[in-house]
Amino acid sequence: xxxxxxxxxxxxxxxxxxxxxxxxxxxxxxxxxxxxxxxxxxxxxxxxxxxxxxxxxxxxxxxxxxxxxxxxxxxxxxxxxxxxxxxxxxxxxxxxxxxxxxxxxxxxxxxxxxxxxxxxxxxxxxxxxxxxxxxxxxxxxxxxxxxxxxxxxxxxxxxxxxxxxxxxxxxxxxxxxxxxxxxxxxxxxxxxxxxxxxxxxxxxxxxxxxxxxxxxxxxxxxxxxxxxxxxxxxxxxxxxxxxxxxxxxxxxxxxxxxxxxxxxxxxxxxxxxxxxxxxxxxxxxxxxxxxxxxxxxxxxxxxxxxxxxxxxxxxxxxxxxxxxxxxxxxxxxxxxxxxxxxxxxxxxxxxxxxxxxxxxxxxxxxxxxxxxxxxxxxxxxxxxxxxxxxxxxxxxxxxxxxxxxxxxxxxxxxxxxxxxxxxxxxxxxxxxxxxxxxxxxxxxxxxxxxxxxxxxxxxxxxxxxxxxxxxxxxxxxxxxxxxxxxxxxxxxxxxxxxxxxxxxxxxxxxxxxxxxxxxxxxxxxxxxxxxxxxxxxxxxxxxxxxxxxxxxxxxxxxxxxxx
Numbered sequence: 001x002x003x004x005x006x007x008x009x010x011x012x013x014x015x016x017x018x019x020x021x022x023x024x025x026x027x028x029x030x031x032x033x034x035x036x037x038x039x040x041x042x043x044x045x046x047x048x049x050x051x052x053x054x055x056x057x058x059x060x061x062x063x064x065x066x067x068x069x070x071x072x073x074x075x076x077x078x079x080x081x082x083x084x085x086x087x088x089x090x091x092x093x094x095x096x097x098x099x100x101x102x103x104x105x106x107x108x109x110x111x112x113x114x115x116x117x118x119x120x121x122x123x124x125x126x127x128x129x130x131x132x133x134x135x136x137x138x139x140x141x142x143x144x145x146x147x148x149x150x151x152x153x154x155x156x157x158x159x160x161x162x163x164x165x166x167x168x169x170x171x172x173x174x175x176x177x178x179x180x181x182x183x184x185x186x187x188x189x190x191x192x193x194x195x196x197x198x199x200x201x202x203x204x205x206x207x208x209x210x211x212x213x214x215x216x217x218x219x220x221x222x223x224x225x226x227x228x229x230x231x232x233x234x235x236x237x238x239x240x241x242x243x244x245x246x247x248x249x250x251x252x253x254x255x256x257x258x259x260x261x262x263x264x265x266x267x268x269x270x271x272x273x274x275x276x277x278x279x280x281x282x283x284x285x286x287x288x289x290x291x292x293x294x295x296x297x298x299x300x301x302x303x304x305x306x307x308x309x310x311x312x313x314x315x316x317x318x319x320x321x322x323x324x325x326x327x328x329x330x331x332x333x334x335x336x337x338x339x340x341x342x343x344x345x346x347x348x349x350x351x352x353x354x355x356x357x358x359x360x361x362x363x364x365x366x367x368x369x370x371x372x373x374x375x376x377x378x379x380x381x382x383x384x385x386x387x388x389x390x391x392x393x394x395x396x397x398x399x400x401x402x403x404x405x406x407x408x409x410x411x412x413x414x415x416x417x418x419x420x421x422x423x424x425x426x427x428x429x430x431x432x433x434x435x436x437x438x439x440x441x442x443x444x445x446x447x448x449x450x451x452x453x454x455x456x457x458x459x460x461x462x463x464x465x466x467x468x469x470x471x472x473x474x475x476x477x478x479x480x481x482x483x484x485x486x487x488x489x490x491x492x493x494x495x496x497x498x499x500x501x502x503x504x505x506x507x508x509x510x511x512x513x514x515x516x517x518x519x520x521x522x523x524x525x526x527x528x529x530x531x532x533x534x535x536x537x538x539x540x541x542x543x544x545x546x547x548x549x550x551x552x553x554x555x556x557x558x559x560x561x562x563x
Contacts, residue, residue: 057302061216061344066121069352071337074360076117086562087111089487090360092375093559094120096367097354098175100167101375104484105462120167121355128166138163143445145386150393151190153201154403159389161374162382176346177207178370183317184247184409186224187233191405194274195232200404203229217314217346218305221248225301228269228276233407237264241300249309250316259287263300315339315349322353324413325365334358364561366414369401369424372557376432379484380453383437386445391431398423414557429551436540457484458539470515470522474502474542477521481546486555498546 052059066073079087091111095101102110110116138144138159146152157178164171180186181204188203189195203224210220224230225244234240241260245251266279282296290303304310312335319335326334334353343349353359373392376382396402399415401424415421435452444450463480465473478498479489490498502519517523521538525531550556 055302057219057222057306058216058344059219060214061219062214063345063347063351064341064343066351066355068341069338069356070340071334071352071356071358073352073355074117074357076115078357079117080114082562085488087116088483089560089562091116092487093360093562094354095167096371096375096559098167098172099161099178099370099374100171101378103379103381103457103462104480117355121351123167124169124172124351126166126168127170128168129164129170131170134160134163134170143386144384145390147390150390151197151200153197153204154190155389155393157200157204158370158392158403161370162377162384162389172347172351173208173211176211176350177204178403179318179321179350180207180346181404182410182413183321185221185314185317187406187409188229188404189233189407191402192233192407194235194269195229196274199229199232202227204404211346214345216344217348218310218344220346221310221314222301222305225305226298228274231267231269231276232274235269237261237267240264240267244301244304247313247317248304249307249313251309251313256289259289260300263287263289263294264297267297311343312339315343318349318353321413322359323363323365326363330358361562363559365559366416367557367559368413369396369399369415369427370403371559372428373432376428376485380457382432382453383442383450384445385447385451388451392427395423395427395431399427424557425551428556429548433547433551434544436544455536455540458543465521467522470520471499471503471513473521474499474515474519477539477542478546481543482550485547485550486553494549498549501545502542 074090079090082090088108088111091107092101095107101107110119113119138156139146144155144159157174160174161171161178164174181188186203186207188199190197190200206223206227207220210223225248231240234243238257238261241264242257245253245256245260262283262285266282268277268279269275270277278297284295286293286295289300290307290309292303294300294303315338316331316335319331319338323331323334334356338349338352341348341352343352393403397405399420400417401410401413401415401420415424431451432453435449437452437454438447438449439455441447441450458477458481463473464476466476467473475495478495482488482490482494499513502516503513504516505513514520515522519538519542521535521542523531523534523538525534
């Protein structure tokens with residue numbers, strides 16, 4: 001898609017702020033005479049990503065190649081040099097960060113290819129999703145509950161991550177948008193009286209759509225800052241100016257606040273339906289900010305987005321989001337490394353973080369609920385019922401981890417207080433790990449027992465099943481569940497715990513251990529159908545106990561450092 005086509009197709013949507021603000025601003029010609037506001041010279045017309053700009057604010061930017069990243073990346077060579085256990089852990093860490101995963105056997109196959117890192121990187125550039133089919137599926141009222149309450153548009157966003165089957169370019173653009181809207185930079189803040197449910201969709205969808213036409217991070221931020229959605233969060237000239245300075249450039253200088261307020265003096269959120277109004281009485285005297293001269297609100301947002309301080313500020317916000325437990329010295333070092341690569345898109349920053357050695361090998365932090373829920377759903381083919389994602393959204397609110405709700409974004413990515421974490425554990429344990437989908441209800445989305453993991457998750461082909469050695473089969477099943485859930489085998493003490501519970505002496509006089517009948521997955525019956533049914537029920541009994549145990553391990557909720 002060339003730049004002129006982008007402007008023709010998307011220009012009305014995204015350039016309205018430019019036209020409106022410039023026409024509405026009025027003022028004398030002096031506001032057009034500064035070097036910062038003069039049209040800049042065109043650059044090489046052969047580069048479609050550099051052809052369109054607005055007073056130096058470039059609209060479109062291509063992602064820089066990973067070879068240009070300056071934060072050290074984990075290579076295939078380094079990944080392949082790890083032990084098998086560590087490779088599985090790192091692979092799971094990458095995928096969980098993206099709210100994704102694969103069944104264990106699929107993931108192990110991808111790792112064994114020797115090209116795992118580059119394979120995942122390449123997948124993020126591929127377009128495999130049928131977007132029309134996906135989006136129609138999400139709003140199908142016969143499959144997913146559609147309501148006029150509980151912020152349905154936020155539920156749709158959560159549903160999409162479950163419904164997307166491919167980790168591709170569309171998935172990662174939605175992931176980027178989701179990450180940004182969890183932060184103080186882009187939170188729709190639907191908890192406020194001045195914000196409304198449509199603001200969730202407006203902010204989130206706008207980022208996705210702009211990413212789809214290769215909009216740069218500065219342009220996306222400029223459009224957001226000057227939007228009614230942002231003004232519903234920070235509602236007066238000085239409040240909005242102060243917050244934009246602090247949020248996007250980390251400028252805490254109080255002397256700059258009156259200057260920002262003066263530039264924005266004709267902007268206000270009108271009480272009539274909380275509508276943004278930009279009146280004609282704009283400032284006409286020069287203001288020194290961002291090492292240039294500005295006059296009005298449009299100048300303020302544009303020159304902020306163009307500044308070096310913007311790049312440093314947004315990179316810092318995202319580094320703190322992904323490295324909350326690192327020291328300030330380490331965080332600053334990571335920020336400086338990323339800034340050296342001259343990032344111009346959100347993916348330039350976010351993908352540089354996720355694939356870095358610093359993140360994958362050296363950092364440790366708690367998993368967000370989304371980083372656990374969505375990967376689990378892919379690992380064991382989780383089946384939803386109509387209200388599943390409404391329930392998940394409500395549970396996120398109980399965890400104080402609601403999506404896009406808070407004025408200042410999620411200050412912490414995981415529930416930290418005791419009650420919030422209790423809700424987190426309760427949801428994962430009771431609504432996911434201990435619920436088995438009833439295959440006979442697969443077409444009944446209203447059925448309570450449709451929700452749960454599919455029994456094909458523990459089919460005999462997934463582990464080393466030996467019908468002549470029940471104990472060996474039990475050990476293999478336990479290790480399979482551990483590897484699937486937390487990327488390691490059961491420890492010897494854990495294996496002993498399960499075997500002590502699931503084995504019994506053959507007789508009072510014979511101390512040979514055999515499987516207790518409740519856990520005998522190699523039980524035999526003359527009736528083969530009855531035998532199969534009993535074996536499957538025994539496997540479920542084993543899996544439920546093991547998964548219940550795993551639900552109580554701290555590592556289930558942690559993206560660990562690889563030591």
